[in-house]
Amino acid sequence: MTPRPIVSSAALATALSAPPAGTTSILTTLFDLVALTKPRLAFFSVLTAATAYGSAAVGLGWIHASAMLVGTTCAAAGALSLNQWWERDLDRLMRRTRSRPLPRAALSHRVALAWSLALGVSGVALLAVWTTHLAALLAAATIVLYGFVYTPLKRRTRWATEIGAIAGALPPLLGGAAAGAIAxxxxxxxxxxxxxxxxxxxxxxxxxxxxxxxxxxxxxxxxxxxxxxxxxxxxxxxxxxxxxxxxxxxxxxxxxxxxxxxxxxxxxxxxxxxxxxxxxxxxxxxxxxxxxxxxxxxxxxxxxxxxxxxxxx
Structure with a gap:
């Protein structure tokens, strides 16, 4: 009598094709960390910075341009992540935002804060070392103005939107400054x-x-x-x-x-x-x-x- 298999071939194939549980967890965490950065808004910030940089930069080379792009991306992502960290409790009250990583407890608020600060500091440092100090200063100003001024003011005044828009409009000046052409x-x-x-x-x-x-x-x-x-x-x-x-x-x-x-x-x-x-x-x-x-x-x-x-x- 032929013994029956303990596990069916279909179940075995499914088990072999599925990624390890740890891999799935890591990927999910990475997706949640990226979601904290509000990628669409960050994209527009980087795009305007790159346009201003490309219009002014002459002969600076691809390493310089790459540093500007990565530094600006990190700074913008850090500011936007900081915004989500700050508003995590309020986001739970809104249907539009309650599915974000922090309101649904997919990430701890400590991890989110560390991620935000690491991105912001990395972006400012990269710009300071590889482009210009003025570009780094503008990146830092963007993070402070958006993360520490605009965000808390949203609970206090209707003019917070204008203040946030000033912070959001700084990337083109950052791009010009990185190219040495702030004017x-x-x-x-x-x-x-x-x-x-x-x-x-x-x-x-x-x-x-x-x-x-x-x-x-x-x-x-x-x-x-x-x-x-x-x-x-x-x-x-x-x-x-x-x-x-x-x-x-x-x-x-x-x-x-x-x-x-x-x-x-x-x-x-x-x-x-x-x-x-x-x-x-x-x-x-x-x-x-x-x-x-x-x-x-x-x-x-x-x-x-x-x-x-x-x-x-």
Whole structure:
């Protein structure tokens, strides 16, 4: 009589193909640590810094450029992780954020703080050693302003969004400073562009998730604006300013028609969406805010790509 196998062939194949439990745990932890850095926002910060750097850096070499990219990435990631560490208890109150690593206890708050500080210090040190001290100073200022000023002020004043936008707009200046060209017109224009871009972007998010912000008692404009009209009007004003600032390089001859087309197209699309946001009735403002949010997500990469393409053409 042939003995029956203790384990079926299908079960054995599954066991052999599955990764070890320890490997799965490590990968999950790594994904959670990356999630702390808000990769999408960090990407935009690094992209604007790289654009300003690329417009000003001449003959500095790939090692210098790599140090700028890695240092800026670490500094931005550290600031954004610090924000999540600080707001871990408040994130539990909001549907939009309660699935983040800290609210669902996937990471300890001590690990998150250590990770945030390690990223921030590493980024500043890398920039100081391999690029310029001014770039390192701007990276440190970004971390302090975003992590230690903007974040606690979100519970105190509706103007915290503007303060956070200043911190978020520093990467282009960092990129210019890393290239030794802090006075570069491109860096300063991108600083203004990024500031004005962030405001309607975050106001649109704030209006779509206003109930969450109210639950966490954040007195930000979308949370205290019952009808949404003030939020829409401020968004319109910032979009109009964005369109004006972004077309300056083309208007004064610092950039060509490729950039001008990109600036008019991306800025015009956001302004049109902001106009619809203002004109919408209260019950239609969620859809209008979502259109503005999507236009902002697409608009900034289009503008930066047009700037780089303009330099190549």
């Amino acid at each position: 570069s017109p491109t860096a300063w224009v991108l600083f203004a562009v990024l500031f004005f871009w962030q405001m309607p972007h975050f106001y649109a998010i704030g209006w779509m998730h206003r109930d969450d912000y109210r639950a966490a008692r954040f007195p930000l404009l979308p949370a205290i604006d019952e009808s949404g009209r003030r939020t829409a009007l401020w968004s319109f004003g910032y979009c109009l300013s964005l369109l004006a600032v972004s077309t300056v390089p083309w208007a004064i001859g610092l950039a060509g028609p490729v950039y001008g087309t990109g600036a008019l197209g991306s800025g015009g699309a956001m302004l049109w969406c902001a106009t619809r946001f203002v004109a919408s009735a209260k019950h239609d403002r969620d859809a209008a805010a979502r259109r503005l949010f999507l236009a902002s997500i697409a608009g900034l990469p289009v503008l930066l790509f047009a700037l780089l393409l303009d330099r190549i053409v």
